[in-house]
Amino acid sequence: MTLKKKIKKFWNSKESILAGEKDRRLKINEQIVIEKLINFKGSILDLGCGKGSLLHYLNSVNKVSSAVGVDFSKKHIEASKKIKTKKIKFFLADVKKFIIDKKFQKKKFDFIITKRLLINLENQKEQIKFINNLASLLKPNGKYIAVESSIHYYKNINRIRKKFNLKPMKPLWHNCYIDDKKFLKVKFKKLKLYKIKNLFSTYYFFSRVINGFFKYVLKSQPRYDDFINKIGWYLPQKILANYSRERLYLFKKKG
Numbered sequence: 001m002t003l004k005k006k007i008k009k010f011w012n013s014k015e016s017i018l019a020g021e022k023d024r025r026l027k028i029n030e031q032i033v034i035e036k037l038i039n040f041k042g043s044i045l046d047l048g049c050g051k052g053s054l055l056h057y058l059n060s061v062n063k064v065s066s067a068v069g070v071d072f073s074k075k076h077i078e079a080s081k082k083i084k085t086k087k088i089k090f091f092l093a094d095v096k097k098f099i100i101d102k103k104f105q106k107k108k109f110d111f112i113i114t115k116r117l118l119i120n121l122e123n124q125k126e127q128i129k130f131i132n133n134l135a136s137l138l139k140p141n142g143k144y145i146a147v148e149s150s151i152h153y154y155k156n157i158n159r160i161r162k163k164f165n166l167k168p169m170k171p172l173w174h175n176c177y178i179d180d181k182k183f184l185k186v187k188f189k190k191l192k193l194y195k196i197k198n199l200f201s202t203y204y205f206f207s208r209v210i211n212g213f214f215k216y217v218l219k220s221q222p223r224y225d226d227f228i229n230k231i232g233w234y235l236p237q238k239i240l241a242n243y244s245r246e247r248l249y250l251f252k253k254k255g
Contacts (some may be wrong), residue, residue, distance in 0.1 A: 023217025042110030048117030052080030135190035151177035
């Protein structure tokens with residue numbers, strides 16, 4: 001079985017359906033960050049939309065004139081369609097094939113969004129190819145908003161965890177995390193990467209280091225709703241820099 005097929009099997013599994021619901025505060029805060037970047041009521045394409053929660057949220061706060069969500073998990077798409085709205089259409093498809101379909105390329109969007117979709121592609125070469133293919137789907141000055149995971153998170157967080165005698169954290173087998181330094185050197189076609197921004201750095205430090213240490217001492221398993229994690233959310237996220245797994249990669253269509 002190829003890596004691509006293994007990844008698809010995972011995202012159709014019960015494990016993946018439950019995974020997106022574990023860290024609910026993270027999910028909510030990501031939606032708020034993206035909402036602030038959608039600065040007018042526009043057309044939106046959400047690739048790897050999962051169960052459609054982001055598009056339904058953006059529609060509820062009046063940021064959607066029309067929207068399309070695409071995912072290759074049948075279970076996710078079935079769940080996304082449970083909330084009925086004429087503004088949003090959901091498609092079951094391989095996103096890589098979907099974005100180069102000539103019929104679909106007639107449609108242009110103000111915003112394209114991905115959340116942890118790039119990291120589920122096989123390698124950096126595929127990630128760059130995917131991003132380049134998005135340019136033809138954007139309107140002039142359209143924006144691509146990517147909330148993705150950085151490999152530098154593991155380097156930074158594990159350096160601190162080591163001082164607390166905690167085991168190093170490792171990327172999941174099906175993830176190819178973004179290498180920020182390499183991405184900044186890439187000359188993307190018709191798209192400009194104009195900003196990389198850390199998200200939720202304080203939360204990740206509290207949850208992966210401080211809470212991790214206390215749970216290690218108490219010999220118990222950490223939970224997303226632990227009190228220490230909640231403290232990490234309530235503090236300003238810029239207090240501790242460069243410890244966030246999630247980062248914003250903001251692109252704008254050239255010309």
